[in-house]
Amino acid sequence: MVISSGCSPKTKVSEAIDTMTSAEATEAYLVGQDEAFVGKVTLHNLIGKTGSVAAHKLNEPVSIKSDASLQQAIEVASTFVGESIPIIDRDRNRLEGVVTEADLFQLYLTLQSRVTDLERS
Numbered sequence: 001m002v003i004s005s006g007c008s009p010k011t012k013v014s015e016a017i018d019t020m021t022s023a024e025a026t027e028a029y030l031v032g033q034d035e036a037f038v039g040k041v042t043l044h045n046l047i048g049k050t051g052s053v054a055a056h057k058l059n060e061p062v063s064i065k066s067d068a069s070l071q072q073a074i075e076v077a078s079t080f081v082g083e084s085i086p087i088i089d090r091d092r093n094r095l096e097g098v099v100t101e102a103d104l105f106q107l108y109l110t111l112q113s114r115v116t117d118l119e120r121s
Contacts, residue, residue, distance in 0.1 A: 007031070009038045009054035013046050016053045020046075027083045029095055030057060037063075037088050037095040063088045066096045070107055077101050 007016060007028045020028055020043050030038035030053060039057030049056050062080050064073045066089040077085060077099075084098040 007041075007053065009052060009057075011053050013049050013051060013053055013056065016041065017043065017046050025083070028053070029086055029098065030054060031095050035094050037086060037093055040086065042082075061086065064099065065090055066094075070104070070111060073099065074104050074108060077104050 007019070007030055009030045009032060011019075011030075016028060020026065026043045028041050030041065032038045038054065040061040041053050041057050045056050045058070046053065062076060062082075063086045064076050066087050068076070068087075073085075080101065084100050086098050087096045088094065089096050
């Protein structure tokens, strides 16, 4: 499970760890006002740290543009290791959602099935 909202950059590390642990999540996304994407933190990077979570966010986490095609998203995910990838509207720097590798594979298989059905017609 991914905590994709509700974690502000000012959240204390101890609070974020408690929330992530309760949700059985290893990643959380930091969102500011108007759902602005601030960053991503991992449970691993927060353990033993203090202060606000913003001080421990990942530098340039892998993300997918909100207008990316399935092919582009799969290309981004091909080198990704983690729980999920944020989908970002880069014009507004807004977190639109998150996607897992499994989500992308499922979409690809659905598309592939449709192509196969069309070829048989």
